[in-house]
Amino acid sequence: MARRHSAVSYQEESVLSHLTVKIIKASNIPWADLMSKADCYVCLWLPTATNYILKTSTVSNSSCPVWNETFEYTISNKVKNVIHLTLHDEDVISGNDLLFTVAFDIENVQNGETLLKSFCLHPNNDQTLEAEFTVRPIARGQEKILTNGVLVSRELSCLEISVDKHRIPGNLLGGHLSLFVEDSCERKHRLELRSAEGNDHTCTCKFHCIRKWNPQLKATIEGAEDQCCHVTPVKSLPVGQEQKIFLSPVQVYANCWCFRCFLPLRWIQDRPLEVKLKAKNCTEKLNIRLGFGICDEEIIFLSKRKKIVADTLKKVLKLDRDLQEHEVPVIAVAATGGGVRAMTSLLGTLLALKKLNLLDCLTYITGTSGSTWAMSKLYEDANWSQKDLSETVKDARRKVTKSKLSSFSFDKLAFFKAELNKREEIGYKTSFTDLWGLVIESMMYDNVNEKKLTDERKAVCNGQNPLPMYVAMNVKPNGNSTLDYKEWCEFSPYEVGLLKYGAFIRSEDFGSEFYMGRKIKALPESRICFFLGLWSNVFSINLLDAWFSAINSESFWHNFTRDNVLDIDDEEALQRRRASSCLGTRVLQPAGEFSSRVREVLTNRPLDGENHNFLRGLQMHSNYVNENGFSAFDDTELDNSPNSLTPYGENLCLVDNAYYINASFPPLLREERKVDLIMSFDYALSDKFKTVVETEKYCSEQKLFFPKIKVNEEDRKNPKECYVFSECEYPDFPIVMHFPLVNDTFRKYKQPGVERETDQEIKEGEVPLTELLSPYKVFKLTYSEEDFDKLIKLTEYNVLNNEEIILQTLRKSIERKQKRRHYNNI
16 A cells, blocks of 8 residues: 655645637537527636636527637646536526536646547537647746645735725715625625724725736726726736725716706716725745644644553553553544434443553544534543543433423523524524534533633643544535545544545634635634534435435435436547546536436435635645545545535535444544554444444545454344454554444343342343334433433443453554564565
């Protein structure tokens, strides 16, 4: 397995070129309706060069339209430039129907070359679209980019605009100034023209633009567009120097006429509106970390934690010498989701590890969905793993067993509404996910919890606790299921990041607005409850995800409703692709009207939660498909369609991992963390091996290190408390200890080796885990005290009863650590 090279970002020179696209003609386009031929036009979309979608004229009533229209772009050679040519039929009644889309990688055209392409639009007939591409070098056309081999951050300019309120003409007060820069992050600002008050003397705004693009500022006074419109090319503004433009609206008096020509009198006001402009180059450092390595804070944490782990292992394993630094294994707990059941079970698990003095052997704890509720509560205490956890369990028991009706009282609902309004006012995108987070807070806390994710840094500053990591999944809000598109997102007290892009931001910056790796609008850090709602966002499921979850197959609906995609490269183009990083030319034919409607229903996420996309503006590197970091997690169907990937989206749509794999393994699969032993705790009620089996399949496809999961039929029918999976011949593969949620020997033993005797003790061993009859179903938010106590004792017992296996596996992980060092030095 190849090792990635871009642990950190690096700078490259990117050559700029002039791209000319000539749309020539189309042939044999099918009739649009029974009465006439198609009325065709072509749209051109190249988001690496402009935000505009360019468009040809419409050729009416023709099956072989001819355009011969030319369009020009400036492109950067270190960016993956894929142009989309979409053929439409203009129809007044039914709308402009999309007929075909051609996705063409401009890298197929050499610099200085003209390439004529005839795109076959359908495999069974002679429908074609003919276009000509010319790429010419630009003299002294270069720019510096920052990249990790997958994402590219380009040079930015900032256009600052201000209006002196003291100089606003009286008749414009109360009006609005509209400012448009389509080729910018913000695209539009609307300034209210009002009088100065106190120290507030100016109206200001900013536009952030890619420096090598050619953006234009359009300024209009609302209500006077026809008479007052000023267009300024941003490139024409001298950098760092203030310039002024003047807007002079024309006033027309309907009741005042010239007696000679009987036309309305027009007059220009004496003092026009003065608007100040200043263009600046953005030279500050990025607010995003590009690179597949772990952050400096985590490296420092690992150094401190390793000493604690080494001392603890020496004690619990009764070693006769200190472990050297390279011999200390990285051990992690990975917990699944499952609502209150997962929260309660994780507490029982950690209670047992504490009793075995094994908490200080852990380097990481990862969780998703309900297990994050327990983790976030624990990490409010900076020294939780050094204390008796019984008080934490008592507090959880009180919260879990109390009635949740008060969380839905009129007073609470009014409070929720006020909180969401407050959140929206400061700039957050509010959704049902935020409401769910407030409900969780109401159910699991006595008062408003002001804690934030970054507060958990106090709990790891000296390496005194394992580093917590929370996992969610980024999906497309509509049009795609999780099988089409999913991306792992990890949260820690230090950073939030999307794994396959190697892009991370500070945890306190999550929710702020970013563009091209710069923070352009800082928002206050969210309270932890809003993260809890996000991590356990089970409500944004779509019907296709539900179908897949229920029967583990969505092939019928998936294939029935999807668009038809055809790779149309000829042999010469295929040879070019093999010798470069070119993407194949693809033609997409939209699914039929009925199929599209069905897919819209199946993939709609009515209760999704959207967040500002911190990758927004960043572009894909020309060689991103060959970058090892990206290829480790590039398991979506859209990864060969760069214009459809997350950097080109406005928002992130983060959901619960349960829609795909209900596990928190992904952060532990990162090569840089070198995890040696994963203690997998699966709190599912049904399939006891589903999470590890699906993870193994995923890792096998993505060439990630994970052992083979071999489970016989008897174990599937009657699962035991603990399983150990390892690959002896591959020391880089972690050992996985899997603890399913089962009631095996606990029925007979109240403690390891101590049998149940009384009727009461026997009753306590009857824990109903059969899914249909279980009181622990995922949407059950309130347990009886008896059910809570049983689940805590069961999950605690299942760990305590396997102490010897755990200790043996710890010894084995040390041996493999030693073997790995030898193996890697060969």
